[in-house]
Amino acid sequence: MRGFRYLSGVASLKLNAEKCTGCRVCLSVCPHAVFTETDDRRVRVADLDACMECGACAKNCAFGAISLKPGVGCAEAIINGWLRGTEPSCGDGSGGCCGTAPMAEGEPAAPA
Amino acid sequence: MADVRQASSTLTWRDTIARWALRWDIGRERAVVEPGLYRVGEPTPASPVFVTANYRMTFDLVRRDLLGIDSWLLVLDTNGVNVWCAAGKGTFSTKELIVRAAKSNLSGHVNHRTLIVPQLGATGVSAHEARQLGDYRVIFGPIRSRDIRAFVAAGMKTTPEMRVVTFTFAERIVLTPVELVGTLRGWKLLIPVGLIAAGWLLGHGSLAAACQPLVAYIVGVLAGGVLTPALLPWLPGRGFSLKGALAGVVAGAAASLALGSEPLGVAAGTLLAASVASFVGLNFTGATPFTSPSGVEKELRLALPAQAAAAVIAGVLWIVQYFLG
Structure with missing residues (x-):
């Protein structure tokens, strides 16, 4: 995304090119333009470090070609998970970033 | 069957006040909209169906941006959480979409099976x-509701720009009040109380000296919670803990010098502000639309020990200064 980069070399996204049929739904759901079309009308990962692991591509790949460990890129959620011995959790939506994020306006807050 | 309510595209002053209160985390528990089917304008059975979440701010902005577009608005039950977060939590889901459409008797009002789901809902809706499962044709619409008009005009097609999240100065600034309010919640309120007590004990009766730890903390919170988001693209480094720490060093040193602290006190105030700003800054990852969980976890493992060490050293310096002082 324009002007913003987070840590590189950490994203868990993997694309199995053999399973890819070129339906391109991943291109349409990725909020960071991680994928790009190839010459043979399939898809490749063009910008892995831009991936925020939201999981929209894997959720919408009907052919199981995409795998990743989806989750919230939120320090508080990860600390909560460590303290409680559970998966990262940003609470119940009462308060905090997820509670108040103005998502419709551009939904520019709190990835989950 | 369920009534179909009318959703007005005109926001009232109450809606505006509610939106700004929510930015300060006020009225959160009341910010829930009744789920179900709504009419926007004068829809016909052929009119498009837009899907959204039942968080009040989301619902309000979507109905505002649907002004002049006769349509149906299907509001899913996400417990009052916005689309992207709810999709991640699994409440804005394929199942809820199908169940809500059935409960609202959508097929009794509409003669097609096309549902326009916001792109950020794709984390939960497949x-x-x-x-x-439901014989629905899901089209992923634009990320931002303000692009709906252009999306409709283009024949229900998104442009590459509509599909990419942004994080402008204004988008970052509106998120900062929640960060600040969050530092005043629960046990975190004990920190300033403890620092006032410590400052009083170590201050030798001088008010300026007694205020040092508290001031350093407040400055650190502001540096991490406001300066870091505001200056995000310009602060060096990629890690939020580093960006926060740098903002905290500058702000903490400035505040300590302004208080006329001794050199050791300046060092302590700077270190504490850096530690706090680094932690608060790192927490802002949760409000950004581009940080990955793998990255945040890696950063936490490196940053938390450093932040703790800086805070402990700050305390030691203040104690040393007390005995020298």
Whole structure:
């Protein structure tokens, strides 16, 4: 995304090119333009470090070609998970970033 | 069957006040909209169906941006959480989409099976599963509701710009009040109380000296919670803990010098502000639309020990200064 980069070399996204049929739904759901079309009308990962692991591509790949460990890129959620011995959790939506994020306006807050 | 309510595209002053209160985390528990089907304008059975979440701010902005577009608005029950977060939590889901459409008797009002889901809902809604399980055709619409008009005008097609999240100065600034309010919640309120007590004990009766730890903390919170988001693209480094720490060093040193602290006190105030700003800054990852969980976890493992060490050293310096002082 324009002007913003987070840590590189950490994203868990993997694309199995053999399973890819070129339906391109991943291109349409990725909020960071991680994928790009190839010459043979399939898809490749063009910008892995831009991936925020939201999981929209894997959720919408009907052919199981995409795998990743989806989750919230939120320090508080990860600390909560460590303290409680559970998966990262940003609470119940009462308060905090997820509670108040103005998502419709551009939904520019709190990835989950 | 369920009534179909009218959703007005005109926001009232109450809606505006509610939106700004929510930015300060006020009225959160009341910010829930009744789920179900709504009419926007004068829809016909052929009119498009837009899907959204039942968080009040989301609902308000979507109905505002649907002004002049006769349509149906299907509001899913996400417990009052916005689309992207709810999709991640699994409440804005394929199942809820299908169940809500059935409960609202959508097929009794509409003569087609096309549902326009906001793109950020794709984390929870699977288009191919909606087709298999409910015979719905899901089209992912733009990320921002303000692009809906252009999306409709283009024949229900998104442009590459509509599909990419942004994080402008204004988008970052509106998120900062929640960060600040969050530092005043629960046990975190004990920190300033403890620092006032410590400052009083170590201050030798001088008010300026007694205020040092508290001031350093407040400055650190502001540096991490406001300066870091505001200056995000310009602060060096990629890690939020580093960006926060740098903002905290500058702000903490300035505040300590302004208080006329001794050199050791300046060092302590700077270190504490850096530690706090680094922690608060790192917490802002949760409000950004581009940080990955793998990255945040890696950063936490490196940053938390450093932040703790800086805070402990700050305390030691203040104690040393007390005995020298």
